[in-house]
Amino acid sequence: ISQNGFFRLVDSNGSVFYSRNGQFKLDENRNLVNMQGLQLTGYPATGTPPTIQQGANPTNISIPNTLMAAKTTTTASMQINLNSSDPLPTVTPFSASNADSYNKKGSVTVFDSQGNAHDMSVYFVKTGDNNWQVYTQDSSDPTGTAEPAMKLVFNANGVLTSNPTE
Known part of the structure; x- marks a missing residue:
């Protein structure tokens, strides 16, 4: 991330945080989380091919185990x-x-x-x-x-x- 970019994160209560630190890992549920356990969020992608739905509510990003x-x-x-x-x-x-x-x-x-x-x-x-x-x-x-x-x-x-x- 450069200039004014931030990662959007949420905690288990739904509180929103922003960070410039891009170090993430998969938790036990395959969600992308930072080292403090806050979940990375992003805009959902739908359709074929998947298209980012800007303006939609951000959702937690997870990596399916398929x-x-x-x-x-x-x-x-x-x-x-x-x-x-x-x-x-x-x-x-x-x-x-x-x-x-x-x-x-x-x-x-x-x-x-x-x-x-x-x-x-x-x-x-x-x-x-x-x-x-x-x-x-x-x-x-x-x-x-x-x-x-x-x-x-x-x-x-x-x-x-x-x-x-x-």
């Missing part, structure tokens, strides 16, 4: 530089276990339907001038097969001309 539902990763993005002068791999076909069969390797963290994190290895294999094949493999299953994910095609200026989502 978990967010797990959400499977459906898309991911990477920023990489692929060197157009890289030679074709010396070993074919591609094998995630043989670094001579790909040009570049990266990884991205993804989440399964139960919220578990997995490191997804991403392999880039140069297949010709301005052409690359991308493979992915769940790093938690190194014996599994790396799947072809997409082809990348660039023009002579290095601009991606293929649709990387296909």
Whole structure:
């Protein structure tokens, strides 16, 4: 808080206090309280998406003890530089276990339907001038097969001309 800002607090009797000290913790009922046990208040948020209802009576701020539902990763993005002068791999076909069969390797963290994190290895294999094949493999299953994910095609200026989502 800077300048004229204050936190609005209430005690168990409903008396209002103001403080500039922003140190708060959760009490046993999951209310945000300061070190003296005064409850932090704020304007309620309602609607979808929630909107602050300024002008409404301030209410105690509490943090519910609910978990967010797990959400499977459906898309991911990477920023990489692929060197157009890289030679074709010396070993074919591609094998995630043989670094001579790909040009570049990266990884991205993804989440399964139960919220578990997995490191997804991403392999880039140069297949010709301005052409690359991308493979992915769940790093938690190194014996599994790396799947072809997409082809990348660039023009002579290095601009991606293929649709990387296909």
